[in-house]
Amino acid sequence: MNVKVFQFNGCNKCFHETILLKQNDMEVELISNPKDWKGEKIDVAVVSGYLLPEDKEILLNIQSNANKLIAYGDCTTTGGIFGLANQKGANITPISKIIPESFKINGCLAEIEELTATIKGGEVDKPPSLCKVCKRRSTCEYLDEVHRQIDIFENEEACFNDLGFLCNGYIATECKERCVDYGTQCRGCKPIIDRSGVRMLGMFGTLMGNVEVATEASKYGATDKLADKDDDMTESLPDIVGNFFRFSLPTSGLPKGRIHSKGSILENVFTGRLIEEFPLITGLLGGDNSISMTLSIIEAYEKGAEIEVNEQTKQYRQKLRSLEKELKNAIDAQDAEKYKDVTEKIRKIAGNMNLSNVFYGGFKTPIDGADNFDDYKAEPFEIKEGTYKNGIVEFSIDSKGVIKEIKIKEGA
Amino acid sequence: MSSCDINECEGKYDNIVVFMCNECGQGSANTAGVGRMPYDPSVRIVRVQCTGQIGPIQIMDALNNGADAVSCVGCCIGACHFFNGNLLSMRRIKLMKKMFKELGYSDQFINQYTSRAAEGETAVGDFEDIVERLCTAITEGGTFENEC
């Protein structure tokens, strides 16, 4: 079988993941510049990366040459994490707007097993919902407060949502990366239902049943109405768009955002996000550099906010950095075995390829039973307003920990 | 809000969806009708069992299908016939308002009110407030236009 993988814009993690297809009985070629592709008949075309309206022509050319077209990864299927830039007027376009009949494999990172099955044409079983396989159990009792950070070991049985720690697992399917196993809330990269963000917003609004909502007197008669002033509802969720629509803004059914911005697409993805969510986003979309980018950002904040980091943490981070180099070598050599081997090693430390286990001050869950977890355990940290910088980024956060401004060096 | 001149946006809206609960919401509208109290003809009442049934999906469906504004009118606080449905939809709408602001829109075209079945003027007062707020949103250029 003849398979060609085409990388469009942004992160190339899904693109490189397709190196693993070479372990099957397939002839696979990765094409990083689809513009220059001459065109020839192929069995299967796989498309990765985010799309813009101007990519239409190239996509249609690919489609006309291929027997089957598969969109691989949230960037392509839903606009993914880059789709957050649409809050500031960008035009990240889900594939359904260009080629509605394409096969779609959601996920950030999308799962290679699903892609392999779809290429081979076999029926892919509908996975169960994430909550069914999650170790935690949900009661859906009303919350008194919302917490942006918690000590996940204080209660290892209750659903994050019951602990006031917003988790989008309700709208997600079972997945391979399993952020929830590494002390990280699911952000719904594999939605089980359409308009998942809007539904989750409704669900969480209901769960917040005991959180104070401001009301005021109506004009006539002694009745009340919803008040406009800030209340515990709005204060506890400073970034609704980023937390509920992390991967699905362009397919959410919401109008395109009109926040004025001069930033690049990447900068627009980050502005408005929360400091505690920052590493989760760079870990996802950083492509070849997700590890070094994530660690740089974490270290910039740690330095500025005086968060202590111990020796063991530093050693693990060093290991991750060298694994990133090894991964690049494996990619350059298009070596599937090596790629698999290195990603397994990265998963061992970082939890998954989204780096869910990596955090400020240490790691969220134990890495190796042989060492003392207390030494490198990440603790909830205090938010400190200010400007933070490192080799590749400079960002400032306000007193609520919302990223107000960010500059990312080109090529980083 | 009160500074908004309603005449300024006359003709710029014609479809205001108001979900009214079967109890006090609908009751107050009936009382207003019996008392022949006039209100804006753009108001389209959708009867629901409880405003607790209304959430972001229903509101987005209304907006995506041409509603200029959407509101809920339920029972008074503490008087919901289904325990707390009115307060739950208020919370969801509050989050939606914040979401629209985060996207660069006005938050004045969705809201929630309470009314009393025995007092028609509570419903009519709510309608007037809905129109006034929608006008604020229109004059500020912050209304929802179906782009998706």
Ligand code: SF4
């Ligand atoms: S951002 Fe996520 S979905 Fe997009 S290419 Fe990277 S890993 Fe894949």
Ligand code: SF4
């Ligand atoms: S919502 Fe999240 S924490 Fe709760 S059960 Fe589902 S996946 Fe687990």
Ligand code: SF4
């Ligand atoms: S747990 Fe993580 S990888 Fe799994 S669906 Fe949720 S966001 Fe995606």
